[in-house]
Amino acid sequence: MTPAPIAVALDAPDLETAARWAALVTPHVSTVKVGLELYLRYGPDVIASVRGASGVQVFLDLKLHDIPNTVAGATRAVARLRPAFLTVHAAGGPAMIRAAVEAAPHTQIAAVTVLTSLTDADLAAVGLAGPAEDAVRRLAALSVGAGARALVCSPNEVAAVRAEVGPGITLITPGVRPPGADSQDQARVATPEQALADGADLLVIGRPITGSADPGAAAAGIAASLRRTSHPV
Numbered sequence: 222m223t224p225a226p227i228a229v230a231l232d233a234p235d236l237e238t239a240a241r242w243a244a245l246v247t248p249h250v251s252t253v254k255v256g257l258e259l260y261l262r263y264g265p266d267v268i269a270s271v272r273g274a275s276g277v278q279v280f281l282d283l284k285l286h287d288i289p290n291t292v293a294g295a296t297r298a299v300a301r302l303r304p305a306f307l308t309v310h311a312a313g314g315p316a317m318i319r320a321a322v323e324a325a326p327h328t329q330i331a332a333v334t335v336l337t338s339l340t341d342a343d344l345a346a347v348g349l350a351g352p353a354e355d356a357v358r359r360l361a362a363l364s365v366g367a368g369a370r371a372l373v374c375s376p377n378e379v380a381a382v383r384a385e386v387g388p389g390i391t392l393i394t395p396g397v398r399p400p401g402a403d404s405q406d407q408a409r410v411a412t413p414e415q416a417l418a419d420g421a422d423l424l425v426i427g428r429p430i431t432g433s434a435d436p437g438a439a440a441a442g443i444a445a446s447l448r449r450t451s452h453p454v
């Protein structure tokens with residue numbers, strides 16, 4: 222069976238746990254995601270550990286945000302690990318995004334528009350007035366103009382972003398929760414089925430899978446529900 226378009230966020234405190242989660246979920250999902258918690262503790266070795274024997278696609282989520290020269294150097298430093306995706310913050314601006322794109326020709330640079338943990342009130346507090354969707358659309362257009370071929374947004378904005386950037390751009394949505402699940406620190410959320418129906422290409426899901434007693438079964442369950450949605454019987 223084709224693995225589901227899900228990136229499981231391996232936000233674990235230690236490498237053994239992350240590698241175990243990766244092994245349990247990789248039969249069911251296309252991608253595993255390494256973020257700041259694991260990468261800052263273990264460095265580049267973590268990539269090989271979670272890739273394991275399966276060779277599953279790895280998404281490196283470092284959310285780089287600095288001046289263009291520094292981001293180019295940081296991107297070059299990790300490009301040799303050949304992650305399928307590497308995140309940068311779109312708010313770093315077009316020159317920074319372009320620097321990352323040029324520094325990693327074999328990796329898709331994914332520009333994070335507005336973090337899924339932020340509400341409209343949070344955005345107003347940091348000086349971004351207006352609904353999140355306006356900022357997301359603006360940052361999405363800017364990122365694609367700077368050469369990004371992948372974008373990160375919440376499922377609530379994915380339909381608007383798709384309308385803005387067209388079909389060729391990979392849209393990645395965290396802030397995904399199965400029906401009835403706790404949204405925890407996520408503010409702009411939707412179900413996996415809704416995110417896919419609205420145009421997402423890859424769903425980032427962490428704790429609803431890794432916090433389950435059986436992460437393999439949790440991943441398989443969500444993958445099966447997505448298959449039912451895309452091919453209703």
Ligand SMILES: O=C(O)c1cc(=O)[nH]c(=O)n1[C@@H]1O[C@H](COP(=O)(O)O)[C@@H](O)[C@H]1O
Nearest residue numbers: 230256282335336337373395425426427428
């Ligand atoms: O870039 C990301 O992956 C990301 C962007 C964003 O706006 N929101 C967001 O939650 N993420 C990541 O997606 C994952 C979501 O995890 P859960 O909330 O446990 O499903 C975490 O690893 C976050 O770092």
